[in-house]
Amino acid sequence: MTARPAGAGAGVRPRGPRVSLPPVLMYHSISTSELPDPHRVRVHPGRLDRHLRLLRRLGLRGVSLGELVAAADRGRARGLVGLTFDDGYTDFLHEAVPVLARHGMTGTLYVVAGRLGGWNGWDDGPRLALLDADGVRAVAAAGHEVGSHTLTHVRLAGADPATLSREVAGSRRVLEDVLQAEVPGFCYPWGDFDEAAAEAVRSAGYDHACVTGDYRPGDRFTVPRCYVAPGDTGAHLVARLARHHLRVR
Numbered sequence: 001m002t003a004r005p006a007g008a009g010a011g012v013r014p015r016g017p018r019v020s021l022p023p024v025l026m027y028h029s030i031s032t033s034e035l036p037d038p039h040r041v042r043v044h045p046g047r048l049d050r051h052l053r054l055l056r057r058l059g060l061r062g063v064s065l066g067e068l069v070a071a072a073d074r075g076r077a078r079g080l081v082g083l084t085f086d087d088g089y090t091d092f093l094h095e096a097v098p099v100l101a102r103h104g105m106t107g108t109l110y111v112v113a114g115r116l117g118g119w120n121g122w123d124d125g126p127r128l129a130l131l132d133a134d135g136v137r138a139v140a141a142a143g144h145e146v147g148s149h150t151l152t153h154v155r156l157a158g159a160d161p162a163t164l165s166r167e168v169a170g171s172r173r174v175l176e177d178v179l180q181a182e183v184p185g186f187c188y189p190w191g192d193f194d195e196a197a198a199e200a201v202r203s204a205g206y207d208h209a210c211v212t213g214d215y216r217p218g219d220r221f222t223v224p225r226c227y228v229a230p231g232d233t234g235a236h237l238v239a240r241l242a243r244h245h246l247r248v249r
Contacts, residue, residue, distance in 0.1 A: 018219055021072050023244040024065060024082030025051075025237075026212055026225040027107075029089045029128055030096040038125045041087075043230050045095040052103040054234045055081055058241075062105035064145035065223065066185055069208045081241070083107035084210065084225060086149060086187060087120060088136070090129045097142050106144050110187040111136055113171035114151030116178070122153040122189070133178045140179055147185030148172050148206075156188055156197035164197060169204040184208065186221075198222060 028041035030048055055062055062083040063071070071077040083100070085092050088111035100107055115121065117132035131139070140146050150156070150167040151174070159167070168186065175183045184207035188197065191212035198221050201209045210223040218224055224247075226240040 021068060021223060022077055022080050022082065023241050024068065024084060024210060024223060024225040025062075025240070026210075026227050027083070027085045027096075028087055029091055030085070030099070031089075031091045031128075032095070035126050037230060039123060040230050041128075043228060043232075045099050047230075047232070048096060049099050049102070050234065051228070051232070051237055052099065052105060054237060055105075056103060058238075062100070062103070062107065064106045064108040064185075065147070065208060065210060066108065066145045067106065069220065069223070082223075082225070084110065084187070086110045086212070087128075087153075088112055088116075088131050088149065089120075090131050090135060093131060093135050093138055093142075097139065097144070100144070101142070108145040108147050108185055109136075109139050110147045110149035110185070111175060112149045112151070112153045113174040113178075115153070116174075120153075136175070136178055140181070145185055146175060146179060146183060147187055148175055148183055149187050150189055153189045155190055155192040156200075157192045157194040159197065161196075161200075164200040165204075168197070168200040172204055172206065185210075188212070193222070 027043055030045050031042045060079055060081045062081050065082045065084055068080055068082040071080055085107055088109055092109050115130050118130050119127045136146055148171040151171045154167055172183050186201050186206045186209040188211055201221050209221040210225050212225060226244055
């Protein structure tokens with residue numbers, strides 16, 4: 001699970017210039033499973049479809065975080081919404097990708113690089129399968145951004161320099177070897193970061209990074225996101241979008 005704990009990142013101020021981005025939505029698993037979901041990470045693909053239909057009715061287009069940041073750099077982010085999916089579950093390829101394609105939208109999938117082909121061992125809930133290297137390549141080939149979510153999904157705040165280097169820079173090297181392409185995006189597990197973690201992300205050569213859960217405006221390496229819950233309706237989504245605009249004024 002990657003929901004942000006209360007107070008994560010407290011006291012950490014952006015070191016770079018504050019970025020003003022449109023809302024970025026945070027999903028996890030996109031699945032039809034009816035198994036228990038104690039950590040509230042599973043959104044039904046039919047519900048994702050309704051969310052994307054709503055975005056279209058509002059005149060918005062969902063894009064990867066990389067595309068969103070690049071558009072903002074050019075002053076052309078109006079009408080865009082970031083779509084991100086944490087952890088790299090296999091269901092992203094089989095369930096989310098077809099829905100995104102139907103609406104002409106793209107997203108960012110944050111992959112735990114040291115657990116390719118494994119399962120979500122960082123959670124104490126149901127075991128969910130993770131994409132292997134071929135699956136990650138298939139996601140990229142479908143036009144979606146692949147970002148790093150560390151090697152093993154550890155908390156980065158308070159981590160020693162060796163751990164930060166291994167988890168942040170090491171995960172980028174693994175994914176770039178898998179994709180044979182640059183990996184510009186990063187996501188902090190559980191949104192748990194501090195100044196040293198943010199600096200490790202910058203030093204590793206990433207172009208942008210995002211946090212999770214409750215948020216405040218950040219810089220390019222602490223981009224805020226709106227958590228999407230399994231039962232969120234269209235009204236919930238509209239409220240989250242409106243709240244984002246109120247918070248970043």
